[in-house]
Amino acid sequence: GDSVTQMEGPVTLSEEAFLTINCTYTATGYPSLFWYVQYPGEGLQLLLKATKADDKGSNKGFEATYRKETTSFHLEKGSVQVSDSAVYFCALSEVDTGGFKTIFGAGTRLFVKA
Amino acid sequence: DAGVTQSPTHLIKTRGQHVTLRCSPISGHKSVSWYQQVLGQGPQFIFQYYEKEERGRGNFPDRFSARQFPNYSSELNVNALLLGDSALYLCASSFLARDTGELFFGEGSRLTVL
Numbered sequence: 274g275d276s277v278t279q280m281e282g283p284v285t286l287s288e289e290a291f292l293t294i295n296c297t298y299t300a301t302g303y304p305s306l307f308w309y310v311q312y313p314g315e316g317l318q319l320l321l322k323a324t325k326a327d328d329k330g331s332n333k334g335f336e337a338t339y340r341k342e343t344t345s346f347h348l349e350k351g352s353v354q355v356s357d358s359a360v361y362f363c364a365l366s367e368v369d370t371g372g373f374k375t376i377f378g379a380g381t382r383l384f385v386k387a
Numbered sequence: 388d389a390g391v392t393q394s395p396t397h398l399i400k401t402r403g404q405h406v407t408l409r410c411s412p413i414s415g416h417k418s419v420s421w422y423q424q425v426l427g428q429g430p431q432f433i434f435q436y437y438e439k440e441e442r443g444r445g446n447f448p449d450r451f452s453a454r455q456f457p458n459y460s461s462e463l464n465v466n467a468l469l470l471g472d473s474a475l476y477l478c479a480s481s482f483l484a485r486d487t488g489e490l491f492f493g494e495g496s497r498l499t500v501l
Contacts, residue, residue: 277429305488307489309490315494316391316477316492316494316495317477317479317490317492318492319490322489324488364429366488366490369443370442370443371442371443372418372437372442372443373435373442373443374420374432374435374445375432375479376432377422377429377430377431379427379429380427380428380429
């Protein structure tokens with residue numbers, strides 16, 4: 274079945290460091306890809322998305338490119354801030370029997386130190 | 388504008404009991420999905436409902452059931468609770484059944500089974 278694998282955390286970085294969180298997926302069809310973020314004490318919220326190959330999603334300085342050839346959707350940010358400390362989830366969404374379902378990775382916790 | 392609301396926010400049950408969780412989607416959203424998030428893991432898909440019909444079901448036992456009402460709110464029911472059902476239950480809404488776009492999540496109902 275479809276699945277999402279992302280790098281294990283926690284990831285600890287100093288402020289202004291470069292961030293990469295790896296994400297790969299397996300899917301039978303042609304899914305849309307997402308990064309969701311869960312800040313401390315808050316609910317899950319969409320960070321960025323890409324719906325077709327070579328699309329780049331971006332938001333709040335974060336970027337990820339839909340790479341069909343490597344089935345990857347790695348999250349990057351050039352300079353992290355303390356406020357970026359959160360849990361990041363890679364996810365895919367695919368049409369399934371009249372509806373759709375979103376499959377999430379296990380999450381990667383990011384700590385950013387001042 | 389109100390986001391996705393869930394109730395109750397926290398509850399404690401004992402093994403063998405039954406629980407009902409409730410969700411109100413964002414106004415105008417017709418699709419509701421339910422997810423189970425065990426501590427340290429990503430959300431696992433349970434159900435999707437659209438226009439009161441089940442449109443998708445994850446790999447959960449028949450003890451789990453759900454329904455959607457004419458106002459698009461939804462209930463998740465779990466019978467014969469097991470210790471392993473302890474988790475955060477998330478509700479997410481979206482506008483269309485086949486929309487593979489953004490899910491809008493509530494803050495969840497945290498269930499503890501003793």
